[in-house]
Structures are given as C-alpha cells and as structure tokens.
Amino acid sequence: MKKVLILITIFSLNAFGQDIPNENLYSSLGIDFMISEGGIGLGGFFNKDFSSTLNGFIDFSFSESKDDKEFEYVDYWGQVYVVGKKNRVFVMPLNFGLKYRLFKDDIVDNFRPYVNFAFGPAMVITTPFREDFFRAFKYAHAKYTIGGYIGLGAQFGFDRINSVGLNLRYYYVHFFDDGVESLDGIPRKNLGGVYITFNFGFSL
Numbered sequence: 001m002k003k004v005l006i007l008i009t010i011f012s013l014n015a016f017g018q019d020i021p022n023e024n025l026y027s028s029l030g031i032d033f034m035i036s037e038g039g040i041g042l043g044g045f046f047n048k049d050f051s052s053t054l055n056g057f058i059d060f061s062f063s064e065s066k067d068d069k070e071f072e073y074v075d076y077w078g079q080v081y082v083v084g085k086k087n088r089v090f091v092m093p094l095n096f097g098l099k100y101r102l103f104k105d106d107i108v109d110n111f112r113p114y115v116n117f118a119f120g121p122a123m124v125i126t127t128p129f130r131e132d133f134f135r136a137f138k139y140a141h142a143k144y145t146i147g148g149y150i151g152l153g154a155q156f157g158f159d160r161i162n163s164v165g166l167n168l169r170y171y172y173v174h175f176f177d178d179g180v181e182s183l184d185g186i187p188r189k190n191l192g193g194v195y196i197t198f199n200f201g202f203s204l
Helices: 002-016 135-139
Strands: 027-036 039-049 054-064 072-074 080-082 087-101 111-128 141-156 164-174 180-183 186-188 193-203
Touching: 027 054, 039 193, 054 111, 087 141, 087 164, 087 180, 111 135, 111 164, 111 180, 141 193
Parallel strands: none
Antiparallel strands: 027 039, 027 193, 039 054, 054 087, 072 080, 087 111, 111 141, 141 164, 164 193, 180 186
16 A cells, blocks of 8 residues: 555656646736727736646726727817727636747746736726716626637746736737727627736736
C-alpha cells in the first residue's frame, strides 16, 4: 500500500510539473479600464495562478457600445446630436478564461507577455437616447446572449503580487435574433470590437 501511495505521489508531481512546490502562486483581484472606438468601460477581475505560466480568471465589465455608423454633430449652443440615434447600448459580459505567459525563460521578469482568451454570458442594456443619460436607465431594457474575447498583453514590473498590465482584446458578443438598435431601424447583432485594456491587480 505504501509503495502504491509513493507511486501516485510521484506521478502527480510529474503531471503538474516538478517545479510547482518551489513556485510562488498567487490569487489577486483587480480593475480594468477599457477604451475602444465604441466608448469606454470599467471592469473587475479575479485571477488564480495554476503555475508560473498558466492562470485562470473571471472578469466582468461594463462598457458603452456605439454603432460605427453613428454621426455626431454639435450645434451653436454646444448641444451634441447623433443623427438617427435611438438607444444607448451598454455591454456587460461575465467571462471565464485562461491566460498563458509567453517566453518565460527568454525575457526578463519585469516584462511578462501573455495570450489570453475567455468565454461567457453577456447582458446588453439599451436606454432611450432622447432621455438624459442617468434618467434613461428608468426605461432600460435588457437582452442576454453569449460572447468572449481573445487577447494579447503584458504585465510590467518585478512585483507579480501587485501587477500593472496592458491587454489588447478582440471581443465577440453576438445575438442570434434581431439584436438591438443603436440607430433607428438598423439592428445590430454583433457588438464586439477591439478594446485596449489597462489592468491593475492586487494580491489577496
């Protein structure tokens, strides 16, 4: 029986990597600041290291999504108008993903490039553009779909516990019905796009 337990232990260490007992693995919380052509956003994340190169995460964000056909103009008194604008559109995805560090043994530790991908449900909220920004949420409507993203980024600094990073992501949030309307009479089914995301993490 002891021999069996020893063999199982050896196999487990080999399966997960022999250097894992010497690694410093962390869990962290953080915030994301997001910028895209469709607007700006804010999010948060929970990150869990599985090894020095692989970790899992959960993130949630809230961002505005504008139609690329929107045309804004400002009148003499400084009022901003958008021709044919019907609704403001906000995207709130909840994603579950993995991040893999690249070139761990080839690049100094204060620059840690990685690739990441995530997938999960998304809620899309529309509010009437004719109403003031905050008042319009009284008339909000929600729809649900699925989405995700792929990304390429890097974390900076020798401190892995409290990290700062930059992530370029392509989001894909798709409706399988008529979608939502930003502009009157023009349905949108794909609310994705490219986002530049600034990450700030704090160890638990």
